[in-house]
Amino acid sequence: MGTSLVSPASNQRRSGPVKSAPGAAPAAAPVGVRSAVPDSETDLIRRLQAGEEAAFAELVRTYGPRMLAAARRFLPREADAADVLQDAFLSVFRGVGGFEGGSRLSTWLHRVTVNAALMRIRARSRRPEVQAEESLLFQSTRRRASEPPTAADALGRGEILDCVRSGLTQLPEEIRAVVRLRDIEGMELREISGLLGVCCSTVKTRLHRGRMALRGLLEARFGALE
Amino acid sequence: MNCERFDNLLEASLTDPLGPVDQAEFDAHLSACPACVVTLQHYVITTQALQALGALESVEETPALPERLVQKILAGRAAATQVRRGTKTA
Numbered sequence: 001m002g003t004s005l006v007s008p009a010s011n012q013r014r015s016g017p018v019k020s021a022p023g024a025a026p027a028a029a030p031v032g033v034r035s036a037v038p039d040s041e042t043d044l045i046r047r048l049q050a051g052e053e054a055a056f057a058e059l060v061r062t063y064g065p066r067m068l069a070a071a072r073r074f075l076p077r078e079a080d081a082a083d084v085l086q087d088a089f090l091s092v093f094r095g096v097g098g099f100e101g102g103s104r105l106s107t108w109l110h111r112v113t114v115n116a117a118l119m120r121i122r123a124r125s126r127r128p129e130v131q132a133e134e135s136l137l138f139q140s141t142r143r144r145a146s147e148p149p150t151a152a153d154a155l156g157r158g159e160i161l162d163c164v165r166s167g168l169t170q171l172p173e174e175i176r177a178v179v180r181l182r183d184i185e186g187m188e189l190r191e192i193s194g195l196l197g198v199c200c201s202t203v204k205t206r207l208h209r210g211r212m213a214l215r216g217l218l219e220a221r222f223g224a225l226e
Numbered sequence: 227m228n229c230e231r232f233d234n235l236l237e238a239s240l241t242d243p244l245g246p247v248d249q250a251e252f253d254a255h256l257s258a259c260p261a262c263v264v265t266l267q268h269y270v271i272t273t274q275a276l277q278a279l280g281a282l283e284s285v286e287e288t289p290a291l292p293e294r295l296v297q298k299i300l301a302g303r304a305a306a307t308q309v310r311r312g313t314k315t316a
Contacts, residue, residue, distance in 0.1 A: 060299050065288035068295075073283070086299055093303045161282060164275045183273055184280035189241055200241065208237040215265070215272040 041105050048096045060089060063106060067113040073184075074117035074177055076169045087116040114185065118195050121177050160218060167217040171210055178203055179210035227255045232262050236269065 044062075047055035064085065071084035091112050099108060168176055177196065181187045182203075189207070193200045235244060235252045244252055256263055 056303060057296070057300060060296050061291065064291040064296065064299070068291060069283070069286070069288045082295055085295070086302055089299045090302055090306060093306065157278065160271075160275050161279050164272065164279055168279075179276065183276035184283070186280075204237060204240050207240060211269060211272055211276075212233075214276070215268045218272060218275070219264075219268050 037101060037104065042101070045096070045099060045101065045105060049099070056093065059092070063109050064089075066106070067109055070110055070113045071117050073168070073180060074114070075120060075173060080120065084113065084116045084120055087119065088113040091116060114181075115195070118177060121173050122197055124173070160222070163218055163221050164214055167214045170217075171213060175206045175210040175213075178206040179214070182207050183211070227251050229255075229259060229262055231255070232259070232265075236266070 044055055044058060048059060067088055068081055068085050071081040071088070072078075075081050075084055088109070092109060095112075099105070168179065171179065174196070178192055181192045181195070182189065187195075189200055189203050193203045196203065232252065232255045235248055238244065238248070243249075256266065
């Protein structure tokens with residue numbers, strides 16, 4: 001009986017997967033972690049649903065920074081991330097009237113942002129310069145993988161995370177999206193397939209290539225990982 | 227089995243456990259190929275690092291948005307609201 005070699009991400013960072021199709025504001029009452037909602041959040045939602053202008057400005061200033069950070073993780077270029085943020089907020093403004101508080105506001109906003117980023121990724125055609133970046137990345141990791149790793153001292157966890165974070169930005173965006181959705185957001189491959197509009201086998205291939213590329217970068221930088 | 231086949235089986239295992247024949251082939255290659263043993267170990271470490279990165283990102287501080295971006299977002303809401311109102315009265 002075969003065993004799963006790499007355990008799937010069981011500790012989902014976000015409460016619940018991003019279920020909505022790109023382009024649509026997520027369902028008004030997404031299921032999430034049952035936790036006490038701060039009064040300030042409940043009050044903000046009430047004010048938003050009442051159409052209070054100051055509430056919208058507060059929403060943007062309070063939650064916008066984290067949403068922008070999430071957008072950047074899928075689309076590192078600042079202009080792209082800013083566009084995603086604007087798209088996300090337009091979806092939020094349209095959908096907040098139906099938000100029923102089934103999850104934390106921050107969770108819902110995060111899902112909207114990820115959806116907006118995925119929409120951009122789906123819509124973009126692969127440009128020649130992206131293909132060139134990909135070939136450089138994968139060529140370099142293949143060469144290094146054939147060289148025996150050298151012994152290395154024990155590494156601080158932070159160094160490895162920094163390398164992985166940097167490596168993610170070097171991946172082609174459609175591969176980076178899959179790696180982030182699976183290994184960081186904790187989504188199932190079928191859900192990713194639906195969001196990106198590609199078949200499961202394509203998702204699996206992209207995930208594997210992304211992981212192997214990152215593995216190669218870690219190996220090239222640190223040698224044998226203890 | 228060669229290393230490319232090993233890589234294909236590793237990819238295949240992402241969605242479903244390997245069947246007994248493939249698993250036996252996979253295990254046999256691991257016992258004979260130190261490089262693929264290292265590859266697999268590093269692959270697992272990479273996946274664990276990604277999960278750890280997710281945990282780190284969820285608590286990282288984020289700087290305030292540039293005010294021009296805030297205003298742009300709010301202007302977008304105002305424009306969308308006007309369009310909706312314009313549609314209703316048309």
